[in-house]
Amino acid sequence: MGAIDFLPFWRDQMVMAKKAKVIAIYSLKGGVGKTTLAVNMAAEAALQSGFKTLLWDLDPQAAATYMLGRDDKHLHSEKARAHAVLEKGSGAEKLLVPTPVTGLDLLPADHSLRELDRTLFSIGKKRRLQKLVSELTEDYDRIILDCPPGLTETSEQVMRAADLILVPVIPSTLSRRALDEVVRHIKHAHKGDVALLPVFSMVDRRRNLHAAALATEPAWPMVPMASAFERMAELRQPVRLFAPSSVAGKAVASLWHSVDHKKGKERRVSS
Numbered sequence: 001m002g003a004i005d006f007l008p009f010w011r012d013q014m015v016m017a018k019k020a021k022v023i024a025i026y027s028l029k030g031g032v033g034k035t036t037l038a039v040n041m042a043a044e045a046a047l048q049s050g051f052k053t054l055l056w057d058l059d060p061q062a063a064a065t066y067m068l069g070r071d072d073k074h075l076h077s078e079k080a081r082a083h084a085v086l087e088k089g090s091g092a093e094k095l096l097v098p099t100p101v102t103g104l105d106l107l108p109a110d111h112s113l114r115e116l117d118r119t120l121f122s123i124g125k126k127r128r129l130q131k132l133v134s135e136l137t138e139d140y141d142r143i144i145l146d147c148p149p150g151l152t153e154t155s156e157q158v159m160r161a162a163d164l165i166l167v168p169v170i171p172s173t174l175s176r177r178a179l180d181e182v183v184r185h186i187k188h189a190h191k192g193d194v195a196l197l198p199v200f201s202m203v204d205r206r207r208n209l210h211a212a213a214l215a216t217e218p219a220w221p222m223v224p225m226a227s228a229f230e231r232m233a234e235l236r237q238p239v240r241l242f243a244p245s246s247v248a249g250k251a252v253a254s255l256w257h258s259v260d261h262k263k264g265k266e267r268r269v270s271s
Contacts, residue, residue, distance in 0.1 A: 020054075020137035023259070024145040024162035026155060029178035032168045033201040035063040036229050037252075038146035041166070043238035044256035046103035051141035054096070056133075057082075057109035058158070059148040060116070065108040068099040069236055083112035085132065087119050092132050093139075101238060105140075113148075120153040129157035142260075151185055159186065159194050166259075168201035168223075171213030199223060199255065221258055223251045 025038035042055040057064040085092045186194045200222040228248035239249045
């Protein structure tokens with residue numbers, strides 16, 4: 001991926017420009033551990049760093065919303081309003097709810113988000129999400145966006161709103177191919193002005209394919225395949241709340257520490 005250069009993580013002008021840093025968890029491909037990563041990064045921001053943190057669930061599947069304790073009655077309620085916030089460009093603060101994680105609030109998803117791409121395209125407001133996020137930055141130190149997969153109008157809005165995009169990548173040919181496609185898109189549609197941090201996800205070092213991929217990109221952070229991640233949906237909690245000393249718990253804690261303490265590196269697509 002020679003079209004990407006390593007750069008220092010947080011740019012000074014970002015820190016000066018606004019209070020909250022906005023981190024999106026995004027992948028073109030589904031099934032790569034995106035929501036698992038989003039929930040755990042949000043929990044680490046709140047519990048490890050003590051930041052006032054918001055997780056905004058933008059995925060109509062609402063998996064992050066479910067993992068943080070909201071039941072399916074909310075998802076299919078006639079009062080579903082997640083879509084209306086982005087359509088109208090206001091009212092996000094009215095949907096905020098607390099979570100079992102101290103210091104972490106949730107802006108929940110619901111089934112109304114299924115129409116979001118069509119709406120965002122039709123209203124023609126290319127920075128609608130960026131506007132709403134900026135209105136929330138005074139109240140939070142970190143804002144984590146859990147994004148639906150695919151190259152869509154929603155993903156375009158996310159790329160404009162985020163300071164950094166974490167991209168989970170399974171060590172496989174198809175997952176790496178999906179990352180390459182995102183890089184090409186950013187280079188041509190966004191003139192390269194998007195900061196990316198690929199993260200190897202669901203890694204099993206016993207598999208030759210995974211070991212070879214890790215050897216090819218040794219600088220990328222890594223999150224292993226672990227039973228604790230599978231239990232998150234069952235317990236409806238991030239790993240830190242029930243297994244902080246497990247392999248999974250240590251992995252997400254290390255990843256967050258790298259991201260937020262400038263020991264990690266971001267990759268910026270060069271134009």
